[in-house]
Amino acid sequence: MKNFGYLLKEGIKNIWTNRTMSLASVAVLMSCLLMTGAAVLFSWNIKSAMGMVEGNNSIKVYIKQDVPSLKAIQIGDQIRKLDNVSTCEFVSKDDGMKQMKQMVGEQNAGLLDGLEGDNNWLPNAFRISMKDLSKYKETASKITAIEGVDKIYDYQALADKLTHIDQIVGNVGLVIVIALSLVSLFIIANTIRVAMYSRRLEISIMKSVGATNGFIRVPFLVEGMSIGVVAGAIAAGLLHLLYYYVVSSQGISSVFNVVNLNAIMVPVVVLFILVGMLFGALGGIISIGRYLKKEGGAIVGW
Amino acid sequence: MIELKHISKTYPNGTHALYDINLKVDKGEFVFIVGSSGAGKSTLLKLITCEERPDGGELTVNGQNLIGIKRHEVPYLRRTMGMVFQDFRLIATMTVFENVAFAMHIVGDSRREINKRVPYILGLVNLQDKAKCYPAELSGGEQQRVGLARALVNNPDMIIADEPTGNIDPALSFEIVDLLSEINLRGTTILMVTHEHSLVKHFQKRIVEIHAGRIVADTKELGAAGI
Ligand SMILES: Nc1ncnc2c1ncn2[C@@H]1O[C@H](COP(=O)(O)OP(=O)(O)O)[C@@H](O)[C@H]1O
Ligand SMILES: [Mg+2]
Numbered sequence: 087m088k089n090f091g092y093l094l095k096e097g098i099k100n101i102w103t104n105r106t107m108s109l110a111s112v113a114v115l116m117s118c119l120l121m122t123g124a125a126v127l128f129s130w131n132i133k134s135a136m137g138m139v140e141g142n143n144s145i146k147v148y149i150k151q152d153v154p155s156l157k158a159i160q161i162g163d164q165i166r167k168l169d170n171v172s173t174c175e176f177v178s179k180d181d182g183m184k185q186m187k188q189m190v191g192e193q194n195a196g197l198l199d200g201l202e203g204d205n206n207w208l209p210n211a212f213r214i215s216m217k218d219l220s221k222y223k224e225t226a227s228k229i230t231a232i233e234g235v236d237k238i239y240d241y242q243a244l245a246d247k248l249t250h251i252d253q254i255v256g257n258v259g260l261v262i263v264i265a266l267s268l269v270s271l272f273i274i275a276n277t278i279r280v281a282m283y284s285r286r287l288e289i290s291i292m293k294s295v296g297a298t299n300g301f302i303r304v305p306f307l308v309e310g311m312s313i314g315v316v317a318g319a320i321a322a323g324l325l326h327l328l329y330y331y332v333v334s335s336q337g338i339s340s341v342f343n344v345v346n347l348n349a350i351m352v353p354v355v356v357l358f359i360l361v362g363m364l365f366g367a368l369g370g371i372i373s374i375g376r377y378l379k380k381e382g383g384a385i386v387g388w
Numbered sequence: 389m390i391e392l393k394h395i396s397k398t399y400p401n402g403t404h405a406l407y408d409i410n411l412k413v414d415k416g417e418f419v420f421i422v423g424s425s426g427a428g429k430s431t432l433l434k435l436i437t438c439e440e441r442p443d444g445g446e447l448t449v450n451g452q453n454l455i456g457i458k459r460h461e462v463p464y465l466r467r468t469m470g471m472v473f474q475d476f477r478l479i480a481t482m483t484v485f486e487n488v489a490f491a492m493h494i495v496g497d498s499r500r501e502i503n504k505r506v507p508y509i510l511g512l513v514n515l516q517d518k519a520k521c522y523p524a525e526l527s528g529g530e531q532q533r534v535g536l537a538r539a540l541v542n543n544p545d546m547i548i549a550d551e552p553t554g555n556i557d558p559a560l561s562f563e564i565v566d567l568l569s570e571i572n573l574r575g576t577t578i579l580m581v582t583h584e585h586s587l588v589k590h591f592q593k594r595i596v597e598i599h600a601g602r603i604v605a606d607t608k609e610l611g612a613a614g615i
Binding site (some may be wrong): 092287294296381383386 | 434438459460464466467470491493494538542
């Protein structure tokens with residue numbers, strides 16, 4: 087288009103003339119995108135944690151602390167005799183500590199210093215697997231009934247808990263994101279309406295000399311879409327910052343492999359900007375359409 | 389050029405602004421439309437510029453039937469007309485040059501065409517020295533000449549002016565109508581609403597009088613009737 091530079095300039099000018107509203111639009115749209123991103127990342131991480139847990143598809147039977155190792159091995163024989171138990175592997179408290187150190191990672195291993203040998207508070211345990219998981223409850227109660235067994239630690243329960251959290255976060259997140267989307271659209275539409283109102287004289291002149299509605303629309307669409315681009319870019323940046331801040335400060339990355347946001351940052355930025363632009367354009371279209379139906383003096387207000 | 393047959397207009401609130409209007413304006417005519425306030429003069433112009441749609445009847449402008457004209461065709465119709473407003477409608481933050489250039493921008497003319505044409509049109513309305521002024525620095529008469537320049541710059545077939553001298557000193561009003569006469573001599577059709585009797589008297593043009601929504605006198609029809 088011949089006039090594209092001119093129209094782009096007019097759009098940017100609108101944002102500046104209208105900067106308080108534009109800022110509010112950017113802020114709300116940005117929060118919306120940030121919330122969406124956070125909820126998706128959270129859910130993604132939960133699923134990845136669950137993947138780990140499921141990959142570890144086994145059940146741990148903890149032995150009471152005061153049971154000596156020799157007695158513990160006898161308990162193992164009793165467990166093995168049960169019908170539904172397919173494997174039963176002894177994990178001594180020392181092995182348990184080694185595994186724990188491996189899990190928290192090298193940089194945090196220092197935390198566990200001095201907890202070896204006599205100071206090791208981990209119980210002896212068996213890692214078992216069952217032939218038929220549907221008979222899980224029955225078998226589990228038989229195991230707990232054995233003298234000297236403390237409790238059964240079942241990863242399925244953890245997985246269920248994680249799924250539950252994931253669902254809650256998903257639902258609450260969805261509601262918040264929908265509400266914020268509507269608020270964003272409303273605020274952007276209002277921003278554009280104010281911009282159109284402040285340029286109503288120009289619009290009435292444009293119409294009187296035969297500007298097409300398409301032409302009149304462009305600067306306002308540019309305004310809406312620019313708001314979206316800025317909001318999308320800031321939201322993507324903030325998401326990255328906050329994500330790695332939370333992940334590292336809470337030591338989450340040492341417990342399990344978190345989703346690697348760095349690796350997908352380029353598509354995330356592009357996606358955020360595109361969604362932002364879409365919202366900006368949508369907000370614009372809502373008010374532009376209504377405004378452009380007016381004719382002549384009605385535009386200027388007399 | 390402009391033809392209305394049995395045109396009526398009722399506004400959505402029920403006001404009957406025009407009743408059974410029949411009017412034919414040929415290419416190159418200069419027509420004064422007179423009548424008291426509220427008679428329906430502005431409504432008549434709005435029907436011609438397609439800001440309002442008539443209830444029924446026939447309405448053609450430049451051979452185009454305006455009954456049932458599509459919304460997207462309206463801008464192209466308007467490019468054949470130059471509108472002049474009582475309140476000038478100049479953009480305060482733009483210079484005289486920019487105000488006139490704005491109309492060319494909108495129809496997609498290039499920088500080069502604009503830089504060539506705008507000074508020429510400003511010369512036509514005797515504002516060549518004021519190109520860099522802002523509207524607030526001009527007298528009412530000068531502001532309206534900018535409005536006129538803007539209406540002319542896209543070379544329209546007709547000028548539609550609704551009380552263009554309404555906000556101007558009477559002495560300067562003559563200047564504006566003088567300019568319109570000159571433009572008319574170059575072949576542009578002029579439709580001008582006014583209620584200044586001195587102007588109408590001084591410039592011997594066709595006069596159409598509207599009263600309470602009806603045409604009550606038309607000097608051309610009188611002439612045709614041989615009176
Ligand atoms: N947008 C409108 N809605 C309702 N009534 C209107 C509107 N515009 C004009 N009118 C009415 O139509 C009649 C003619 O108005 P108008 O054409 O503006 O008269 P004039 O220009 O001759 O003063 C008046 O009674 C006026 O109140
Ligand atoms: Mg009027």
